Amino acid sequence: MSLHALETVGVGDDGHEEHAHQTVSIQYENIEQQNESYIVGMWSFLVTEVMFFGALFLLYSLYRVLYFNAYLEAHQFLDVKWGTLNTMVLLVSSWSMVMAVYSGQKGRRKAVLVFLGITQICAAAFMGVKSIEYSKKFGEGLFPDARFNYAKALTMHHEESKASGNVHEPPSPRHVMAFKALEEAEKAPEVTLAAPTAMATLAGAPDKNQIKEAVPSAAWGTFEHEQNKARIFFSIYFTMTGLHGVHVLIGMLLMGALMYFYGSKHHCVEDYIPLELIGLYWHFVDIVWIFLFPLMYLIS
Amino acid sequence: MSVSTVDRAISQKEKVRENYLNVAHTVESWLLTTDHKRIAMMYLISISFFFVLGGIFAGLVRLELTSPNGKLLSSETYNKVFSAHGIIMVFLFLVPVIPASIGNFMLPIMIGARDLAFPRLNLLSWYLYMIGGGMILASILFGGVDTGWTFYTPYSSIYANGNVALCLVGVFIAGFSSITTGLNFIVTVHKMRAPGMTWFRMPLFIWALYATSVIIMLGTPVVAITLLLVVIERTLGFGIFSPELGGDPVLFQHMFWFYSHPAVYIMMLPALGVINEIIAANCKKRIFGYEFVAFSSIAIAVFGFIVWGHHMFATSQSMYASMVFSVISFLVAVPSAIKVFNWITTMYKGSVELTSHMLFALGFIGLFTIGGLTGLYLSSIATDLHLTATYFVVAHFHYVMVGGALLGFMSGLHFWWPKMTGKMYNEFWGQLTAILMFVGFNMTFFPQFIAGWLGMPRRYHFYAQEYQVWHVASSLGASVLGIAFILPAIYLTHSLIAGKQASANPWNAVGLEWTIPSPPTTFNFPENDLPVVTWEAYEYYKEQHGHGHSDELEVGAFEWRESEEASV
Numbered sequence: 120m121s122l123h124a125l126e127t128v129g130v131g132d133d134g135h136e137e138h139a140h141q142t143v144s145i146q147y148e149n150i151e152q153q154n155e156s157y158i159v160g161m162w163s164f165l166v167t168e169v170m171f172f173g174a175l176f177l178l179y180s181l182y183r184v185l186y187f188n189a190y191l192e193a194h195q196f197l198d199v200k201w202g203t204l205n206t207m208v209l210l211v212s213s214w215s216m217v218m219a220v221y222s223g224q225k226g227r228r229k230a231v232l233v234f235l236g237i238t239q240i241c242a243a244a245f246m247g248v249k250s251i252e253y254s255k256k257f258g259e260g261l262f263p264d265a266r267f268n269y270a271k272a273l274t275m276h277h278e279e280s281k282a283s284g285n286v287h288e289p290p291s292p293r294h295v296m297a298f299k300a301l302e303e304a305e306k307a308p309e310v311t312l313a314a315p316t317a318m319a320t321l322a323g324a325p326d327k328n329q330i331k332e333a334v335p336s337a338a339w340g341t342f343e344h345e346q347n348k349a350r351i352f353f354s355i356y357f358t359m360t361g362l363h364g365v366h367v368l369i370g371m372l373l374m375g376a377l378m379y380f381y382g383s384k385h386h387c388v389e390d391y392i393p394l395e396l397i398g399l400y401w402h403f404v405d406i407v408w409i410f411l412f413p414l415m416y417l418i419s
Numbered sequence: 420m421s422v423s424t425v426d427r428a429i430s431q432k433e434k435v436r437e438n439y440l441n442v443a444h445t446v447e448s449w450l451l452t453t454d455h456k457r458i459a460m461m462y463l464i465s466i467s468f469f470f471v472l473g474g475i476f477a478g479l480v481r482l483e484l485t486s487p488n489g490k491l492l493s494s495e496t497y498n499k500v501f502s503a504h505g506i507i508m509v510f511l512f513l514v515p516v517i518p519a520s521i522g523n524f525m526l527p528i529m530i531g532a533r534d535l536a537f538p539r540l541n542l543l544s545w546y547l548y549m550i551g552g553g554m555i556l557a558s559i560l561f562g563g564v565d566t567g568w569t570f571y572t573p574y575s576s577i578y579a580n581g582n583v584a585l586c587l588v589g590v591f592i593a594g595f596s597s598i599t600t601g602l603n604f605i606v607t608v609h610k611m612r613a614p615g616m617t618w619f620r621m622p623l624f625i626w627a628l629y630a631t632s633v634i635i636m637l638g639t640p641v642v643a644i645t646l647l648l649v650v651i652e653r654t655l656g657f658g659i660f661s662p663e664l665g666g667d668p669v670l671f672q673h674m675f676w677f678y679s680h681p682a683v684y685i686m687m688l689p690a691l692g693v694i695n696e697i698i699a700a701n702c703k704k705r706i707f708g709y710e711f712v713a714f715s716s717i718a719i720a721v722f723g724f725i726v727w728g729h730h731m732f733a734t735s736q737s738m739y740a741s742m743v744f745s746v747i748s749f750l751v752a753v754p755s756a757i758k759v760f761n762w763i764t765t766m767y768k769g770s771v772e773l774t775s776h777m778l779f780a781l782g783f784i785g786l787f788t789i790g791g792l793t794g795l796y797l798s799s800i801a802t803d804l805h806l807t808a809t810y811f812v813v814a815h816f817h818y819v820m821v822g823g824a825l826l827g828f829m830s831g832l833h834f835w836w837p838k839m840t841g842k843m844y845n846e847f848w849g850q851l852t853a854i855l856m857f858v859g860f861n862m863t864f865f866p867q868f869i870a871g872w873l874g875m876p877r878r879y880h881f882y883a884q885e886y887q888v889w890h891v892a893s894s895l896g897a898s899v900l901g902i903a904f905i906l907p908a909i910y911l912t913h914s915l916i917a918g919k920q921a922s923a924n925p926w927n928a929v930g931l932e933w934t935i936p937s938p939p940t941t942f943n944f945p946e947n948d949l950p951v952v953t954w955e956a957y958e959y960y961k962e963q964h965g966h967g968h969s970d971e972l973e974v975g976a977f978e979w980r981e982s983e984e985a986s987v
Contacts, residue, residue: 144538145533145534145942145946146527146532146533146534146535146536146538146611146942147611148949152610152611155610156536156537156606156607156609156610156611159605159606159609159610160536160537160602160603160606163602163605163606163636164602166636166637167598167602167636167637167639167640168640170636170637170638170640170641171640171641171643171644172644173640173641174640174641174644174645174674174677175644177674178648178659178670178674181667181670185667186665263655263656263657263658264655264656264657265656344665347658347663347664347665348665350657350658350664350665351658351659351664351665351666354651354657354658354659355659357657358648358651358657358659362644
C-alpha cells in the first residue's frame with residue numbers, strides 16, 4: 120500500500136512540474152488534484168440540482184396522473200411555436216458552449232469569447248421568449264395566484280381560434296362545461312352585469328369574484344373544481360419554468376463574468392477549468408429544459 | 420558564545436509556537452478566514468448560541484407543562500415556543516452541529532489534508548448559516564411561528580399566522596449552508612486524502628461524515644424546494660399543496676419526510692462516527708469489525724432514504740405502502756445494531772479508561788439503544804397508530820437526537836477540545852457533567868415514554884390532570900439537564916483562560932490529528948510535506964509505532980516521505 124502511495128506522489132510531482140505556470144491553491148498538492156477536485160465538486164453540485172428539480176418533476180408526474188385531463192386541456196395555452204423556438208435556441212447555446220470549452224482547451228482565447236458571446240445571445244433570446252410567454256399568460260389570467268381566471272382564458276382562447284378560422288381543434292369537455300357555466304350565467308336572472316353578453320364581460324373581467332357573483336352556484340362549483348386543477352398545472356408550470364429561468368439568469372451572470380475574465384486576460388482563466396465548470400452547469404440547465412419542453416408543451 | 424546560544428534556545432522555547440489561533444488577531448482575520456479550523460470555531464460559537472436559545476425555549480415548554488391548565492403562557496404563545504424550540508434545535512443545532520464544527524475541524528486533519536477542497540465555499544457556508552439563522556431568529560422576534568418545526572400544509576401555507584414565510588426562507592438558506600458543507604466534505608474525502616490514506620485506512624468518523632454528506636446532498640435540495648413551494652403558496656397563492664385547490668397536503672408530508680427522515684441520520688451518523696474514535700482511543704483497541712462499521716454507515720444512509728413513510732402511517736397513505744415502509748424501518752435497526760454490538764465487542768477485554776469523553780460515549784450507547792429500540796415500537800404499524808403524535812414519539816426522538824446526537828457531540832467536543840483549543844479542561848467536572856447529563860436526560864425523557872404510552876398527545880397546551888405527575892417529573896429532570904449544560908459552558912470557558920497547555924496527544928490516541936501539535940498550525944501539516952500513511956486506522960496494537968507517541972512528534976518528528984526525499 121505504501122508503494123502505491125509513493126507512486127501517486129511521484130505522478131503528482133511530475134504533474135506539478137508540467138503545469139508550473141498555473142496557480143495551485145495551498146490545500147492542493149498539484150494542479151491535477153486541484154482540477155479533479157473542481158470537476159468532482161461541480162458534478163456533486165449538479166447532483167443536488169438534479170434532486171432539486173427532481174422533486175418538482177415528481178410533483179408534476181403525480182398531478183399528471185391524478186388530473187390528466189386538466190393537464191391536457193391546460194397545456195394548450197402554452198404555445199408550442201415559442202416552446203420549440205426556445206428549445207432550438209438552447210440547443211444552439213449548448214453547441215456554442217461545447218465549442219467554447221473546446222476552444223478553451225486549445226487555448227484560443229478569441230474563439231472562447233466568440234462562442235461564449237453566442238451562448239449569451241441564445242440565453243438572452245431564451246429569456247426574451249420566456250418573458251413574451253409569461254406576459255401573455257398574465258394577460259390571459261393564467262398566473263395561478265388568487266386572481267387566476269380560467270374562464271377568461273378559455274373564452275379568449277376560443278374566440279382567438281374562431282377569429283383565426285382555426286377550428287380543427289374541437290372544444291374539450293371542460294371547455295364545454297365552462298361555456299355552459301358561462302351561458303347559464305348569461306341566462307340567469309340575477310345577472311346584473313352591464314355588458315351585452317356576460318361572456319364578453321367575463322373575458323374582460325379582471326376579478327374572479329365578479330364572475331362568481333354572476334354565475335349560478337352549482338354550475339360555478341363544477342367549473343371552479345375544474346379550474347383549480349388547471350391552476351395546479353399552471354402553478355407547476357410557473358414554478359418549474361420560473362426556477363429554470365432563474366438558473367438561466369445565473370448562467371448568464373457566470374458567463375458574463377467568464378467573458379470579462381477572458382477579455383481582460385485575468386490569471387484565473389489561464390486554464391480552461393472555470394470554463395469547463397460553467398459549461399457543465401450550462402448543459403445541466405439545457406437538459407432541464409429538454410425535459411420541461413415535452414412534459415409541458417407536448418402533452419397528448 | 421555557548422551562553423548566548425543557550426539563551427537563544429531558551430527564548431525560542433519560551434516563545435509561543437505559532438498556531439492557527441494566534442497567527443492573527445483582527446476581526447477580519449476571523450470573518451474573512453478560509454482556514455477550516457477557524458471556520459469550525461466560528462460555527463461552534465454560533466451553533467452554541469442557537470443551542471442556548473433553543474434550550475431556553477425548551478425550558479419554557481417544560482415550565483409551562485408543570486401545570487395542566489397552562490398558567491404561564493397563552494396557548495398561541497405556547498405553540499410559538501415549542502415551534503421555536505423545534506426549528507432552532509433541528510435546523511440550526513442538530514443538523515450542522517457535528518459536521519460543521521467538529522467535522523469541519525477534524526476532517527482535513529484526519530485524512531491528512533491542509534484544508535478542505537474549497538475553503539472559500541466553507542466560509543460561504545458559515546455566512547449562509549448565519550443569514551439563515553438570522554432570518555429564523557427575526558421571524559421569531561417579529562411575532563413567531565406556530566406551525567411546529569414540520570411546517571405541515573395547509574396550516575403553514577394558508578392558515579398560520581406569523582412570519583412563516585420569513586422563517587421558511589431562513590430554513591431554505593440554512594439548508595444551502597449544509598449542502599455546501601456536504602459538497603466540500605465529499606470532494607475532500609474523494610480527492611484530498613494524504614498519500615497512502617486509502618478508504619479503508621480512514622478513521623470511521625470520516626466514513627460517517629462521508630455518509631452524512633451523501634444524505635445532505637441528496638436530501639436537502641428536496642426539502643429546500645418543498646419549503647420554497649410552501650413560501651410561494653403562502654405569498655403568491657399557488658395551489659400545489661392546498662386541498663381547497665385540489666392539491667394534496669399529504670404530498671407535502673411525503674416530500675418533507677423524504678428529507679427529514681434522512682435528516683435524522685444527518686444528525687445521528689456523525690455522532691455514531693465520533694463514538695468510534697472515542698471508544699477506540701479509550702480502550703486502546705482497533706474497532707472490532709472496522710469494515711462492517713464503515714459499511715453500516717453507508718447502509719444507514721441508503722436505508723434512511725426509503726423509510727420516510729413511517730411518519731405517515733396515520734394519514735391517507737396506502738396500507739400496502741405503509742407495510743413496506745414498516746418492514747424497511749425495521750431493517751434500519753440492523754446497521755444500527757451492528758455499530759452498537761461492535762462497540763461493545765471493542766470494549767470487551769479492552770483497558771477501558773473512564774475519561775469524561777468515554778463517559779459521554781457510554782451514556783450515548785445506552786441512550787441510543789433505548790431510542791433505537793423504541794423506534795421499533797413506532798415502525799410497527801399497529802403500535803404506531805396508538806402512539807402517533809403522543810409523548811412516546813417525543814421521548815423516542817429526543818432519546819435519539821439529544822441522547823444520541825447531542826451526547827455524541829459532547830463526547831467529541833471533550834475528546835478533541837485539547838486539539839482544537841490547545842487547552843486541557845478539568846477532568847473531574849467533565850466526568851461529573853457526563854454523569855449528570857445522563858441522569859438528567861433519563862429523568863427528563865423517560866417519564867415522557869410513560870405519559871405517551873398512557874395517551875398524552877404531543878404539542879398540547881392543556882392536558883388531563885392524570886398526566887401531571889409525569890410532566891412534573893419530566894420538568895424536574897429538565898432542570899438537572901439544564902445544570903448539566905451550564906457546567907461545560909463554565910469549565911470549558913475556564914479552560915480557555917486558565918487551562919493547562921495541552922500536549923499534542925493528551926489521550927495517547929492514534930490518528931493523524933494526534934501527530935500534529937495542539938492547537939494545529941494554519942495548514943495543519945508543514946508545507947509540501949504531507950504525511951504518508953503506512954498504517955491502518957486505530958493501530959493501537961503496535962505500541963512501538965512512531966505516530967502514537969506525541970511528545971517527540973511535537974518537535975516535528977512526522978512520518979515524512981523520507982523514502983521519497985531519498986529518491987529525489
